[in-house]
Amino acid sequence: MQRLLFIAVVSGLLLLLSGCNKASFDAVPDKDVMATVNIQEPSLTFFDIEGNNVATWPLKKSYTGATLWQDNTVVLYGFGLAKANVYGLDGEHLYDLKTGTGVTNIYVKNHKAYVANGETNQVQVYDANGELIAEHKVGNYPMSMYEYEGNLYVINYKDTTLSVLDAEHLQIQQEWSIDKSANGLIVPEKTNELWIGGHGEGAKPNRYVKKYDLKIGELIGTIEMPLMPIEFAQDQKLIYTVSHGTNDIYAVNHKGEVSWRMHVGANPFAIATFKDYVIVAGYDDHTLYMIQNGEIIREIPVDKGPFKLLVREGSM
Template structure:
C-alpha cells in the first residue's frame, strides 16, 4: 500500500512538472514572437527592452503562431502536424489541441476577433473555426492557399501552388471572384481604401521573381510594379512608406507610398523571411543566422541584433498593457 502511494506521488509530481514545462510570460509585456522552424521552437522578444525573454522548445514541426483575442492563448501550427496546439502564455503550458489533420499552412484571426480563417493546403480550402476550436465552414479555393488578408467583408487568398487569387465574402462564406496572379505568390497588403492589393513572391522556379505587383481587386488589372530583386516575400506598409523584404538578396527596400519610388535600401540578415514594423522600428527575422535584427526605419540602419532560436521564420505581435 505504501509503495503504491509513493508511485502515485511520483506520477502526480511528474504530471505537474510537465503541465508547467515552459517559462511563463508576463501578461503585460509587449511581445514579438518568432517561430523558429529549424528546431521547432518559439522565442519571446520584449520589444521594450529588446531582449529575448525565453525560448520554448516545443520539438514539433511548427511553421507559425497566431494569438487569440484574450492575448494569452497562442495557437501553434504546422503543415505536417495533425493538430493545432493551444498554449497559455501566462501559465507556460499546453491547454488543449484541435484535431485538424495535416496541411495547416496559415491561420488568420478575423477582424471582429470571433473567427479563425485556416489555410489548409491538403484540402485546398479555407476552413473557418471559432476561437474555441469548433469548425463551422469550409471554402474551396485554389491549390496551396497561404497568404490571407481581410478587408471588411472580404478575405483575399493567395494560392501558392496556383496562379490565382481567391476573393471570399466572409459573410456568405464563398468565393465571389478570382483573377490571375504569378505562381508562388506570397506576401501581400491592401491599399488603405481596400481597392488595390500589392503582391510579392518567389517566382516559378524557372525565373526568380524581382517585382512586387499591384492589382485592382475588382477586375484583377495589373496597375503598378515595384522593382525589388530577388524574391520579395514579405510586404508591409504604414501611412507613408511601403517596405519590401527580399530574402534572395538579403535586402529590405523602402518605397514612397504615393510615388512608388525607392527611397531607401538596406542589406540585412542572412536569408531573411519575415519583417515586422513597430512604430519607427523594424524587425527582420534572419533565418540562417538565428537572429532578429532591430532597425531604425527612418535612417534605414541596423540598431542591434537579438539572438533567438534556430531558423526564425515568422512573427506574431502582442501589444503590451501599460504597467
C-alpha cells in the first residue's frame, strides 16, 4: 500500500511539473508576423506576410492592449489588471510586471518598457528583466508615449499638457501646452517636429494634426485630416495617419502634403507598417487590411474588436 501511495504521489508531481513546463499558448513561428489584439472576442491573432493565420492566443483576462518587446516577447496589459503579463512567442509565461491597476498604455523602446498609468498619473520604466528602474508623476491620465533621442514624450489625455521626460530616469524636462483629448504622436524622419493627433472634445471633434517644434514645444503648423486623426505610422517615404471619425487613411510626406487618401474599414483605431504594406484594423468590421499605394491588397477576417496592432520583422 505504501509503495502504491509513493508511486501515486510521484506520478502526481511529475504531472504537475509537466503541466508547469507546458506552453501556455501556441508557439509563433520564427518568421515575420503581424498580430491584432482583439478585445470584443478576446484573443491575440498572428498572421504572416501572406495573411495566413499562424497562431491564435485565446485570452481569458481583461486585456486592453499588448506590446511586442525585444522581438521575441509580448507584454499583455489591461486597465483593470494589477499585473502586466510577459510571454515569450514560444507561448511560455515568463514573468509579470507589477504595475498596479490603471495601465492605459505600455510603450517599448531600447529594451525598456514604459508604463503609463491613468489612476496614479505616473509613468514607470522597467528593464528587460522586468525590474522597475524609475517612476515619475506626470499630468492627468497619461496615455500616448513616444521616445526620441533620449526624451520620452507623454500625452496626458485628460489634461492640456504634454510631459517631456528624460527616457532613462524619467525626470521632467519640459511641459508643453496642448489640446485636451490629444492622442497619437510621432516624430517624422528628417524633421525637428513632433506631430500630435487627437479626438477633440465634446461637440468639437478634432480635424487637425498639429506640428510642434521638437525642442521647445511651440505650435508651428497644422495639417487638416478630418476627422479625429489619432494614430500614426511611418516608413522611409511617408507618414500614415488613421482618422477614425471618417474611416480615412492619409499618407503624407514630411511637409504634410497628401500623397494619397483612402476610405477603409469600419471604425479603425490602429495603423502600422509591415514590410511594404500599411496595415489597418477595422474595429467594427473585424477585418485587417493590407494596403499598398492607396490600394487594398488583402482583407483578412479577425476576431471581434481588433484594437491594437503588433509587428515583428527581420526575425529569421
